[in-house]
Amino acid sequence: METTLRSFWQFMINTIFKTVHWDEERCSGCLTCYEVCPVGCCLPDPATKKIRVPDQDRCVVCGACVLQCPEGALALM
Amino acid sequence: MATTFMKYLETTPADYDRGIKIITLGQIQGIQERIAEFVQPGDRVLEIGCGTGSLALLCAKRGAKVVGIDTSPPMLAEAQKKVKAAGMEHRIELRLMDATTIADHSEPASFDLIVSTLVLSELEENTLEYVLEACGRLLKPEGRLLVADEVVPDGLLARLLFYLVRLPLALITWLITRTSTTALHGFPQKLALAGFKGRVVTSRLGGSLQLFSARPATAPRAISAPEVPRLRHRVTLWTLLKDLYCLLWRNIPPYPKVRTGLYRIGEPDCSSPVLVTGNYDLTVRRVVRELDGQVDAWLLVANSKGINVWCGAGGGHFTAENIIAAIKTSGLADVVDHRRLTLPQLCANGVKGKRIEQETGWRVRWGPCYARDIPAYLERGQRKTDAMRWVRFPLPARLEMAVVMWQFWAVLLAVILIIVRRPLVIPALLSSLAMFLFIGITWPWWPTRDGLLQGVGLALLSIALLAGWSITVGHLSPRPLFNWCVALGSLGLFAGADFQGASPFMRAGEAEHFWKLVPIGLLILAVYLFLPRTLGW
Numbered sequence A: 001m002e003t004t005l006r007s008f009w010q011f012m013i014n015t016i017f018k019t020v021h022w023d024e025e026r027c028s029g030c031l032t033c034y035e036v037c038p039v040g041c042c043l044p045d046p047a048t049k050k051i052r053v054p055d056q057d058r059c060v061v062c063g064a065c066v067l068q069c070p071e072g073a074l075a076l077m
Numbered sequence B: 001m002a003t004t005f006m007k008y009l010e011t012t013p014a015d016y017d018r019g020i021k022i023i024t025l026g027q028i029q030g031i032q033e034r035i036a037e038f039v040q041p042g043d044r045v046l047e048i049g050c051g052t053g054s055l056a057l058l059c060a061k062r063g064a065k066v067v068g069i070d071t072s073p074p075m076l077a078e079a080q081k082k083v084k085a086a087g088m089e090h091r092i093e094l095r096l097m098d099a100t101t102i103a104d105h106s107e108p109a110s111f112d113l114i115v116s117t118l119v120l121s122e123l124e125e126n127t128l129e130y131v132l133e134a135c136g137r138l139l140k141p142e143g144r145l146l147v148a149d150e151v152v153p154d155g156l157l158a159r160l161l162f163y164l165v166r167l168p169l170a171l172i173t174w175l176i177t178r179t180s181t182t183a184l185h186g187f188p189q190k191l192a193l194a195g196f197k198g199r200v201v202t203s204r205l206g207g208s209l210q211l212f213s214a215r216p217a218t219a220p221r222a223i224s225a226p227e228v229p230r231l232r233h234r235v236t237l238w239t240l241l242k243d244l245y246c247l248l249w250r251n252i253p254p255y256p257k258v259r260t261g262l263y264r265i266g267e268p269d270c271s272s273p274v275l276v277t278g279n280y281d282l283t284v285r286r287v288v289r290e291l292d293g294q295v296d297a298w299l300l301v302a303n304s305k306g307i308n309v310w311c312g313a314g315g316g317h318f319t320a321e322n323i324i325a326a327i328k329t330s331g332l333a334d335v336v337d338h339r340r341l342t343l344p345q346l347c348a349n350g351v352k353g354k355r356i357e358q359e360t361g362w363r364v365r366w367g368p369c370y371a372r373d374i375p376a377y378l379e380r381g382q383r384k385t386d387a388m389r390w391v392r393f394p395l396p397a398r399l400e401m402a403v404v405m406w407q408f409w410a411v412l413l414a415v416i417l418i419i420v421r422r423p424l425v426i427p428a429l430l431s432s433l434a435m436f437l438f439i440g441i442t443w444p445w446w447p448t449r450d451g452l453l454q455g456v457g458l459a460l461l462s463i464a465l466l467a468g469w470s471i472t473v474g475h476l477s478p479r480p481l482f483n484w485c486v487a488l489g490s491l492g493l494f495a496g497a498d499f500q501g502a503s504p505f506m507r508a509g510e511a512e513h514f515w516k517l518v519p520i521g522l523l524i525l526a527v528y529l530f531l532p533r534t535l536g537w
């Protein structure tokens, strides 16, 4: 019961406060995240040949980009 | 809000275990001990679907070397904890793997025992046949397969009793854990077909929980070449009924399912694209509706437990393992000469593309969000436009959502009101429906995307309308007017917050709104209880 409550609490915290974060250093510019993000949060950036994340608030914390990114360059924090 | 709790529960292994205990009335432990008695020290044991690892531990304690496989990472994590606590790391190897790929990861004839409890009943029919044949290949000639599972008993009376006991149990289990289990049909025949000679070792709960022991009898057969059925778009009374059922009953099992496997759409050939989807009946029919007569393609239906791909993947019910299983068991590799799959983009939140590529060598592409864009997508050489990539929330979807959200609360509201104040049932249901529909229709024109703020707006609007009506026509006295204002105001707040929480644009919003609604609800309650008294009404 206690662990259940604790993990429910954690779940709440995650969904309320987390959003996507992008690590430019690691990113290879494969654009997989652009392929899978359902709300257009990760967009291609022709200038740097990587991506840009102009509006983090759009992120619905679905985790698709984090799961698919081959470089581990994205995280929900 | 409702969805928040649901998604949460669906992802907790602790609750899953509890559900299993309830539904087997605690019998599973005795059965597992019985299985462990077959273990000789030094045996190599494979456990299919080890879950939280109880059986693997029992076998390891009797001196076996155990490989436990499961498709659920949270289950495996729980198992790893238990193995560590028991100091059995050197005897138990846990691996994330689907039952259909076991033969790819181990040498033939390399196990003395293959054990599995309450797993095979979760497999789709054709998957089960495939897995049994794989077991035949992995077992040493003198090896043994031990399977314990729920079975539908033979005999009319026993069967009746079975459903009588099972129904309430399944209901309780579902309420507590939001999971349900299925039972095996005709298992002895399936064992025989896969080249085993089997018998029942023990039988509990009136024959509804049985332990089978089987030994390889004949050399394993080669897997037969598949014949691929064709799916067509048809509208009949039956499909309309199913549509209605899916619409009204969306969150509650049993979900109507399509048999997993490979299907044809049109007349595909060996170079036609392979599209993947889940096995929710409505999903498959929608895909077929959009594609039939438009394109020639192969449709690979993978097991998403009868849930739509987005929720299935998000809740951990639809993963890379399910698609790997479908590739393996469908004979897909024999009908096309390329190795490219097109997955629905909306399952990317749970299906790891890289894992499919590593396990099977098939390349993964992410198709459009919506089935209706697939023909255009294929025409463009499988390249997406941004419109195909991003979710939309058009009017029909909003209306559908409004009705679905509403009916869930309508049932609750109706039950409460029937008990406390019957004349209010109809007005309350109608006004709440009107509110959900109102938000659904006007959604794009609200200045804010925050559901709670929309709820506030709706509450104010309905109170204003009510006051206007009261002044001009109704001439309500203050007390009932106040009551109606509080009732409509809270309904509005609630409708706004709940509706928004369910839209694909603000998944995080659900939890947030729940949090904010609690104090607001308490505040309204306090006002309701004390304000009339202080004003002396």
Ligand SMILES: C[S@@+](CC[C@H](N)C(=O)[O-])C[C@H]1O[C@@H](n2cnc3c(N)ncnc32)[C@H](O)[C@@H]1O
Pocket: B020, B028, B048, B049, B050, B051, B052, B053, B054, B055, B069, B070, B071, B072, B075, B097, B098, B099, B100, B116, B117, B118, B119, B122, B123, B325
């Ligand atoms: C009902 S639990 C049983 C767990 C454990 N064997 C027990 O008896 O307590 C079913 C388990 O089978 C796993 N499972 C379901 N389908 C599977 C598949 N295709 N391959 C491997 N494991 C699977 C699930 O992840 C789950 O852990």
Ligand code: SF4
Pocket: A022, A026, A027, A028, A029, A030, A031, A032, A033, A034, A042, A050, A051, A068, A069, A070, A071, A072, A073, A074
């Ligand atoms: S998927 Fe990862 S590596 Fe690829 S573009 Fe996105 S962030 Fe960069």
Ligand code: SF4
Pocket: A020, A036, A037, A038, A039, A040, A041, A042, A058, A059, A060, A061, A062, A063, A064, A065, A066
């Ligand atoms: S978590 Fe989901 S919504 Fe957020 S950026 Fe990643 S893919 Fe997009």
